[in-house]
Structure formats: structure tokens, C-alpha cells
Amino acid sequence: MVSPAPLSTAHATSADARLALAEQLLTCDAAQDCARVVVEWLAVHAPAPAVACLTRDEPGGKLGCLASVGLSEDQHASLTEAPNTDAEHPLAEVLSHAVPCFFPPERALIPIPGTGGLFAVPLGREGATPVGLLLIWVNGPTLPSEVAWVAAHAGPYLAKQVTSGPLGLGGGALFRHIIDAVTDPVLLTDLDGRLRLANARAESLLVANPDASDGRKRAVHLNQRVFTTAVASTARGPVPGVSWREIPLVDPAEGLDLLFELVGTRVYAPDGREAMVSVLRNVTDLGRATQALGESYRRLRATEREARSERHRLDRVLDSVADPIILSSPSGGAVMMNEPAEKLFTTSSEAGRAAQRRVRSNDAVFSSFLANLLDTGGGPRWRGQLNLVDPASGGTRPMEAVATKVLGDGGELTGIVTLFQDRGEALEKARLLERLKEVSTLLEARVQVATAELAEQNEKLRRQAIQLEQASAAKSQFLANMSHEFRTPLNAILGYTNMLLQGVSGELTPIQRRNLTRIDSNGRHLLEVINEILDITRIEAGRMPLHLSDFGIPELLQEVMAEMDPIIVRSKLAVSTHLGAKLPQVHSDRQKMKQVVLNLLSNALKFTHEGSVKVSAECATPSSLLTISVTDTGIGIDPAYQEKIFEDFQQVDSSPTRAYGGTGLGLSICRRLADMLGGRVTLQSIPGQGSTFTLHFPRRPRRT
């Protein structure tokens, strides 16, 4: 826009006019002011019907018309709107050649009536790329001297204004480009944070176009508040100069939280007021990176701790292994070894020279062993027998060693693990096993001998048992035969005696009768003996089976008394029976029980001369044993004989002059029969006063 302000010294002398222009230029702090002063001065002092001043803010940049005189608004606008970057353009050529150029009327960009053409004069520092053009319409192709003078003086000044002047419309294009090119937001504010200049990146954060979305506007508003507050507080801070702080902003486009580092610098604006230059640096990623780095570091520490504990655990594991283990480097040097290995391959400095020599010997043996693995190349493993020595004792330690290569991810050799196994123990075990086998074999042989002997003994015993059995059978057979052979003549003896006593052969004299009676009595005694021997034999041979039946004790005693009646009558003793209350029926062998009672009763009658014999049956409780007792008032039995009389053939008086006959088998048979019935026979006796024999027996025998 053309300023209408007139120059007060328009028609002064040429020198004065030039001085006035120079003074005016010095007061100009903007390219536009400068350009207006120049064109107005030239219009008066050149003189020229029209003058225009064009500038570009950077080499090759667009041209813009800063000021003009004598041009219509359309013509001014055409200059403003026709900046030309085309190198072919006449004005561009002028700029590139940096020399004034005359355009005759037919080539003038804007023909002005009454003029003879147009001069385009480059403006700028001498030797530097022009920053603008002075267009002056003149009468002829001669450049007026005033124009050259103005161009020479105003050019550098204008160049200075264009490149470093404060921002203005079009004046800071290069500056804008520069700051826009900065990827960090850059801003100029007053000390209260009010925005005066922002580069493109800053605008994207802090400026919202009227047509922007509500979200963006809100975000920008929020950012502005945060930023303004931060700048204001920074500006009020005690320390002038560069300050630093972090501010959280929002990305208006994405809505993401961003963190910026605000570097503020106080500067003086061209108008002399203090301003604030703020540079924001996006540290969001940095923050994240820092965080990630921290996390990585933490993980690294954890991993390191883990690795350390793993290593410790590995150490403990390795130490807990009884067999020696050595981890070697690819060159064969020991990296790590467990305790058992240390005992073989290390020695303390206090140890004797012998121990150290043994350790060196072990090392040498182990090295040559490892060399096998390394020399074979391809093989991952090498096994061998090592004859190591115990450094402490010097004893041999035969070892089986297995060395295994440890390969890295790329297949490269990273180490060698060698496991040792003490063969000494195995050899000792093998030796012991061998010894055990020998002893076992020996033992087996002995066992076989013993077994054979035992078998022989068994066979002998078996034969003896058979012989015994045969002998027993023979004895039984003999006794049976003997019994038969006795009975046959005895039958005739007793038979004829009986016949004679009956008077079959006529009447007998008293003496004959008495003698025959004696024969009869002796014959019967002999028969009794034979029967008793037979009974013992049958019991011993197990040929006397139980014949169980139900019967009552009273009936049994009645029968016994009836059978013994002749003898009882003859004995002239008071014989009585006493039956206890509640005598139950019994289930037993009636015949055997009867025989026992008969024996006991006949015994009592035999050894009792006067007084009484009492037979009594009792049953204390239903569950207890029953008893049948025979109590006499006879001669009694000395305690010394009380047990003995139950044995075979034992009698109290066995002398040739004994007073009482008998085989001595009666009580023995009683005891055996009672045993078969599940009972027993007991005796209570006082010599001279009498005896009580008692048969105890259950209601039913336990064995059948």
C-alpha cells in the first residue's frame, strides 16, 4: 500500500535531499518503510512518473511489491501478485545478472503512458545476491544518476531489512522458512506468554484455524494455557537468560500426551521491549526411551542377579555332585571345577611338594586327555580312562572321564565339560562282587552238601518212621495174636471149670469145688490182664474210635452198679451213689465213660476192707465240667505215689510179696480214656484214710 505521507524536504537541494533520505532510511526498522521512503523520494527527485520497489525474501524466492508510486491499485497488485520464480522472466534475469536493465516501452511490464521505458535496478549488498528490484519508469534508456545513487545506498540497507528485519508481511519469508524448517516448535512471545511468532510446528500445537474441529480447538486452548503459564513463570523467574523446564502438551491431531522440554531465552525485541524466545523440544520419545532404558536396565539387573544366583546354584549343584566335574575353556584352561575336582587338581600352598607334584601330574594327564578331544576335530565327545592320583594320599584314583564340547549358537567351541567317574569304587565293587560270588558258590556247595545230608537224614528218619510204624503194627499184631492165643486155651479152661462147677460131670466134693473155684478165679484174672493189655494196645494204636451218643449219667451209674453188684455184695461194704441236682444229658462215648467208672469202682472195692464206697456225680454250673467221683475209706495212697500210679504197669507195691494183685494198667487206661473224652482223672488221698478218684469231663468232647 502506498503511504500517502509526504516528504517534507521534497524539493530540497540534491545533497540535502540525499541526506534527508539517508536519515529517513536510518529510522526505518522495516523493509516496507524503507521501500516506501525510497520510491517516494525517487518519484520526487529522479523524477519519474512511477516507481516501485520489489523484494524477495530469499535468493530465487518470490518477488513482492513493497511499495509503489504512480501505479494504479491494479498495477500495484499485478506486481505483488506476479512474483516470478521463472528464470526466464525478465525480472529474474535482472536479479541473476545483478546489473540494471532497461526495458523499452514495448517490453515494459507495465507500460506507463508518456514514458520511454522501464529501468529495473537490482537492490542489495554489493557482491551479494540481490534481494530486490527497483522499477522506475523513465523517458529514455539513460539511468538517472539519482536512481543509481539510491540503489547503491538503499540496497544494502534494504537487504539488511529483508533478511534480518522483524517479521512483517512478506518481510520474513526466509526467516519463516528457516524457523518453519526447524522441527521443534519455536515461538516468540512477550513476557506474559502472549504469542507474537510461532513456526509451523508450534502453530500445529498452539494455533487453531477458525475452521478447525472442536477437539483440536480445545486441545490447542489447553496447550496455550499450559505454555503461557510456563512462559510467564519462566519470565518472572529470578534468573534471566536461558531457562529450562518440562511442559506436558497434547497433540491436537492425535490427542496423544506429549512431553516437551521448554528452553526459554529472554531477548530484546526491535521495539526495545523484552520478549521471550521459546524452543520446545519433544522429549516424549526421550521420556519413553528413558523409561524403556530404565526398564531394560532393571531387567538387566534382574537377569544379572538371576544369572548370579543361577551360577551360585550351578556351583552348589556341581559341588554336590560326588564325581569331579571340570569346565575348561576352548584352549583347555580350567574355568571352573567342583569340589571333588578341586581335590584332584588343586592344592593349597601349604601342601607338601609331593602333593604339588601329584597335582601337576594330574594336570598333565588331564591336558593330554583333553588334547584328544581337541585334536579329533569333529567329534563332540571323548571318553577315556585316566589314572589320576589322590594329591593328599598318593593313592591311585582310576577315573573314567568323558569330555564334551560345549558349542555356542554359531557352532563355535565355547568350552569343554569333563565329567569324571571314579572307577576305583566300581573296581572295588567288582572285586567284592567277585569275592561274593566265590563265597556264594562255596556256600551253595555247602548248602548242597548240607541239603544232601539233610535229605539223607530225612530218608533215614522216614525209614525209621516206617520201621517204627511197622514195629508198632507188628507189636499190635503180636498183641492181638497173643491175646487170641491166650484166649483160646483160656476159653477151654474156663469152660471146663464152669462145666465141672455146674456138676456136668457129677457131684463135687467141697475140696474139689474150692479148688475149681480157684482155677476159675485165676482164669478170670488172667483174662482181665489180657483184656487190659489189649485195651492199652488199642488206645496206643489209635484203634479205639469215639462212639458218641446222648445219654444220662444216672442211668450210666445204675448200670455200673448193677454190673458190679456181685462183687459189691461179696465186699460187704456200704456202697452208695449220690446224684447232684440238674445233671444234664451228655454227648460222649458211653462205653468208655462206663469203663472208667467201672475201673475206679473196682479199684475202690479192691483196696477198701471196711467202711464205705461212695459214687457221686456233680455238675457245678451248666458251662463247667461234670464230675463223677469214687470216694472210698480204703488204705489210701502215699503222696509220693499219687502221680505214679497213673503210669503203665506202676503199682504202689510191686514187690513179689505185694498184698494186692492187678496188672497196674487199670488207672493208666482210665487216664487215657478220660483224655479221649476231653477230660482228666484226678486223685485226692490220705494214706490210711481213703482216696477220692474223680473223672472230670465236658458235656461234649472238643475233639471228635
Next chain:
Amino acid sequence: MTNPSPNLQPLVLVVDDYDDAREMYAEYLEYSGFRVAQARNGQEALDQAFALVPDIILMDLSLPVIDGWEATRQLKKDDRTRTIPVVALTGHALTGQSDEARGAGCDSFVTKPCLPDELVTEVRNLLAQRAVAATR
């Protein structure tokens, strides 16, 4: 003892290889009023039994030629002698002998020594039982 018609008296066959026993029993049986025939072994006993068909037979068991058990079995198998009571007489006192004798067909079992009067009592009992059975 009166013996009005000897032919009507029961005939007893006494079988025993031991002469004294056999003759003693025979003498006492005759003394007691029986007719008596004698045999010394099993074969003789069978011959006599089939020939005479006695009213009762006293059979010793241990006999030569044919033993008493076998003779009894044959007697009990023959229709002519089946109904004749047989009294087994034995000197063997071991258990089992009586069962064996009854198994062979003996009607009664007597262990020696057996007094003559006791034997006669047994004979009379058996004959009485047989008479009762016959009248039915």
C-alpha cells in the same frame, strides 16, 4: 433135664478147629439137651450144614480151609441154609471183627472166652427169636 424125644431137640452145628473148645461146647450143649453135630473147618461146616440143615450154627471165625466169614457168606447165599442163625465165635477181641462178622451174615457175635452156660443162653435166645419169627 428131661429129653423125651431126642429127635425133636434142636440140632446145633459147632464149628471150631480147636478140639477142646469144640468138644467142650458140644458136651455142654448135649448136656443141655441139644443134638450136636461138629465140624473142624469151614468146608466141613458147609458140608454138614447142607447135609444136616441144623437149627443153629456156632461158627468159629479163624478156621482152616475156608474161614468162618466165607463159610457164613456161602451159607447165607444158599437157599437151604439161609434162614439158619449163625453165632460167630471168636478169640479176636479187637474192634471191627464183630462188624465184619455181621457183614458176612452172622446173626450174633460172641467173644471167647465164653462160658458154656452163657453160650447156651445165647443159643436159646436166638432159637426163641427164630420160633417167634416163624410163627408169624
